[in-house]
Amino acid sequence: VAQRIQLGNQLETLDDPAMRRLVKAQVGNLKALALRIEKAIAALIAASPDLATRERLMRSAPGIGPIVAACLLAHMPELGALSSRQAAALVGVAPFDRQSGATRKPGRCAGGRPAVRRCLYLAALAIARSKKGHLAQTCQRLRDNGKPAKVALVATMRKLIITLNAMLKSQQTYRPA
Template sequence: MNGYDRIDAYVLARFGATLSIEPNRPKGKDLQEMEAWLVRRHQLVEMRVAEQNRRRLAPKNVQKRIDLHLRQLQREIDRIDKDLAERIQKNSVWYQKLALLDGLKGIGANTRAWLIAALPELGQLNRRQIAALVGLAPMAHESGSYKGRRRIYGGRSAVRTTLFLATLSAVHHDARMRDFYQRLVNAGKPKKVALVAAMRKLLIIINAIFRSGEPYRVLQPE
């Protein structure tokens, strides 16, 4: 270890001690396997989209072979979905936690599986910590005298992607989320900015539900 490495190590150690940062706990085998299957499912969905795009430009004979592959991909996706649902149902802790979300529109089976597998910290952190962990906390973009717009980055991209899709559904089908999103749009916020804010709101609501142990339908607005 050279001098610079020792300095870096010292600064990082002081930083962690000052902020009382706890090391990440290793995931159990069950969570690791579930996340691996979710990643595989995502890969299969991407393959399906690619094949659907190729089909549009292919001759009829080639389309038949693509259709065969599309059916195979769908069968595998369905098998993974069934396996994930069974894993959650067999684990009473996961099942009871996710049952608290039953009143929240937009949180489908795939989103629920991602929350369990890739964000086990839900319910253990405060709203700022969980938003930062997922990469939904606005960060300052500054250098010297330059002060740019605050923006989100980093965090757990897979969870953020899943929450994006869930939020698209929630702002249309969940009254509370729809009202929150619409207030921002009516106030002049760009739709993309309003949607990111809604993603953060959705995550904070889920975190609060897991912390309180109260289902969404009885949780008081923040």
């Protein structure tokens, strides 16, 4: 994806028609390769009954599409066997207090698995933009209460991973609260 974006940016600055054709061909090849990889991942998931069930359950939640579900299946296989706190901490969206003596600083979210965090960030962004559903309302309520946009998105990510963990643990599809 990064290479495709880089080539797209180069395409905008090229004046030579021959070079533009070459770069367009490379972009097309990268898109075709990405599509083949996505199909191979989907076939692997479909071939395993356990993975197919877990993917179906996850995709019933808002913001979770085939790419985010595949990312979670690959990078967080223990999802569904963890406590809520453990799931949030593994992703890196659990707030940790920063205090020393009488000094109290705002909590921080850090660490975790970066690939999962990136996927959940995109899912939370899609949820916030949709403005429909319980998770979107939670995000909007935080924004209305004066929280910065990133803080509201991280809180939505945390709520989403906890919800997904509970769904997989109970083997139930998403039910809005």
